[in-house]
Amino acid sequence: xxxxxxxxxxxxxxRLKKAHPCGANxxxxxxxxxxxxxxxxxxxxxxxxxxxxxxxxxxxxIVRVSEAEAEERVAEKPDGQPDAAEKDAGTDGR
Ligand SMILES: [Zn+2]
Numbered sequence: 350x351x352x353x354x355x356x357x358x359x360x361x362x363x364r365l366k367k368a369h370p371c372g373a374n375x376x377x378x379x380x381x382x383x384x385x386x387x388x389x390x391x392x393x394x395x396x397x398x399x400x401x402x403x404x405x406x407x408x409x410x411i412v413r414v415s416e417a418e419a420e421e422r423v424a425e426k427p428d429g430q431p432d433a434a435e436k437d438a439g440t441d442g443r
Contacts, residue, residue, distance in 0.1 A: 352404045357381070362390065362412035366405075369394065375411055 357363065361378045368374035373391020380386025385403040388395045398406065 352401065354400070355404050355407045357385070357407075358414050360412075360414040361410060363387075363410055364408045366408055 357378050359378050359381060363376050363378065364374050365376060369376075369389045369391055371389060371392040371394070373389055375390035376387040377390060378385065379388050379395065380397075382400075384397040384399055386395065386397050387403075
């Protein structure tokens with residue numbers, strides 16, 4: 350009740366109170382629900398915050414999908430970038 354619910358949507362990029370240890374403080378919203386799924390823009394790490402925690406830590410938008418769509422389409426990366434380089438058939442033999 351003390352903390353207002355932040356009207357975010359999937360694809361929004363937000364700033365939180367605390368930066369990630371990797372140094373970035375940009376989080377892309379990947380999932381909504383009881384938990385908010387966030388992906389770090391610095392290192393690609395995915396975390397989940399309880400809705401309540403998210404609202405407490407939320408500081409502001411960097412990209413807001415709903416507004417961006419109204420003004421102009423900012424199609425940067427619709428999907429998360431692959432974080433772990435998956436080696437395919439590089440080092441196989443031995
Ligand atoms: Zn990070």
